[in-house]
Amino acid sequence: MSLNLSRVTNASDNLTAPEPAESQTLDQPSALWICIYFPDISLNATIDIVDAHDHDSPVLVVENIKERQVVHTASDAALNLGIMSGMPLNAAYALCHKPNIIPRSTEKEMMLLEEYASLISHFTPTYSLSPPDSLLLEVSGSTRLFGGIRSLYQSIQKAVNSSAIISLSPSPSASRLLAHTGHKKAVLRREQLKQSLSPIKIEHIDLDEKPKSQLLKCGIHTLGDLWRLPRTDLGKRFGISLIQLMDKLLAIEPNPQTPAKPKLTFSTEITVSAQNNNKAILCVAAKELLIRAQYFLKQHASVTEKVHFELRHEKYDGHDHENTTLFARSQKASHDPLRFLPQFTEQLTQLDLAQPVVSIQLTISKVISGSRFSDDLFSPGKKDNQDWEQLMDIIKSRLGDHLLYGITTFPDHRPERTWQQKTVCRTPMKKTSDDSETSECIHLQRPLWLLKKPRKINIDMLTSASVYDIERLESGWWEQQSIRRDYHVIHFHKAAKAWVYLDLSDHHACQNSLNTIEQKQAPGSNWYLHGLFG
């Protein structure tokens, strides 16, 4: 099995882009729109990984039109058999016995289109999605930066790396029409538009079926035929919408596009060949997803702390199985998601996959602007403990968050509350003013070990013990967890030095008279072991 993410070939050779010398002499138009048309988007949206075997078998993406199943897109192998898009599925069966039928998914196409948009978003700040299969980029402000139109075109072609058809013109509608009719053209001047668009047939224009058929009945087959007719009469006969369309094509009438909003989340998916439960292949697929995420973060100068993998399982006995969800987290937001791969691998090895995985989806729901996490320029000698953090992340992902923690002090007199768990952090916590209260308690003798729960001890154990210091702790009365205890540092014979206390909460009556250890050894006294001096 092999990853086939660029299954479609790069086709940039046929661009009729002007020579650089020519473009310099031209007046720069006010706007220049590039349309990137992805003819195979519905195929690519459904198949990301195909076996070498499957690559040769015909694949058809079908959709329901008026309760009929119609071929929307056909793979190269299917096209070679004579199957065309728009053909009913029954006709396709007549040409091919066992095609791979995949229902069309507009959601997946939109996701892929957004992913493509993320690949080209660094070429221009003004780009928009033209669903279901195109992107529009306004590049008049970017040509100089990228070394001319030809260079920019080639960069875009390289970035999308697919069979995308790219055309350029001063009008977004014209660019879209040129690309959709397979014209890889660059029209730089508005005056050239009419000439370039003339051969395009009427059925390709974005118009309702009714006026379109009326035009065809009148013998108007191309846009050139349309422009030869008087404008006012055309408006009267076919409606103002046709005139507006023609003006938009020639960039006479403004045609504003909705700019795409920068994405705050990232999601990508890889389909793994069915019946495959090989964890090594899942790791390869995860790595590929992380490389995509890395590219996305790089383009957006962003970082992330957490990625989310969802393993989708095959339908079994007609039932959907719950997806397996895996998280990979990092203490420090990183621009390199590949550091999450060891965590994913570790979690996957622990996992018992009951059903084969058909696809893996990676989601980054929180994309953080990266500027806040830049390294310190003025501390070059500072130890870079990135590897250590990565190890902690791996350990956390295996053991769970609750088993790994750091400790800190807290200003409270109750021994259980003078320490706190905290998440393991990268940078040392800054000292706060509250710590001053803790430092007051520091001179007091405290044990190195604190028992999780005080253990009740037998009075007999105290008879042979030597007692050193006594300290009364009475605190927390304003809360429900008040304590009244007399703490003693004692030394058990041939055993540890310990921190024990007498619980006074049940000795209200005699608390003031319990001044000596002998008095405290009275029957019914509650003695507890709370710490060991290690």
Next chain:
Amino acid sequence: MNDGLKNEAQDGINNETEISLDGLIKSQTMLWRGNRKSHTSNQSIETGFEELDRFLPTGGWPSNSFTEIVVEHWGNGEFQILIPLLVRVSQQSSPVVFIAPPHIPYAPALENAGVLLDKLIIIDDGINANDLWWTAEKVLRHPECGMALIWPKNQNSRHTRRLQLAASTAKNPGFLFRCGTPIQSPAPLRIQLARSADCVTVHILKSRFGWQQNHSLSLNLT
């Protein structure tokens, strides 16, 4: 006169025999001598107690292997004996990992001793046995680890050997604690601690680095 010469000649022969015998033993690298310090003894770190440094065959805690500390009960000085090292390692900004400690390492006492709490990472004793050894090995093998303290629940010589290999590869000091009667273990240095009042008696159970004349030392930890 003649007798005197004879005696001198005899002494000379004896000296030569002694020198050659000593030289012969020294030349045999495969021969282990109990009262000799090992060539690895210089790879040690100070314990923070001068007496203990002199007592231990390595001249301190072995820095590139792990040490097993056996006590009858928890709290018999096994934690206190490591506090000076803990302070030093944490102040060098190296992380210190506690793996499955039997009780809570008490933050106020550690801070009082001078340990930088930010450098401490605790792995709770709710961890299962397999994960414990896996974590211990990962941590000890990491070059940035300062030191690791491990409280395993069960004895497993295979895992202990793996730990020793990890510690020697990354040259990290590791400490393994056991409670109860000493049993066989592949740890290169094994000591037993027993408390009496403010003193702790350190007894060497096993040492790969050579032996001292006295096997026990009474150490005042305060």
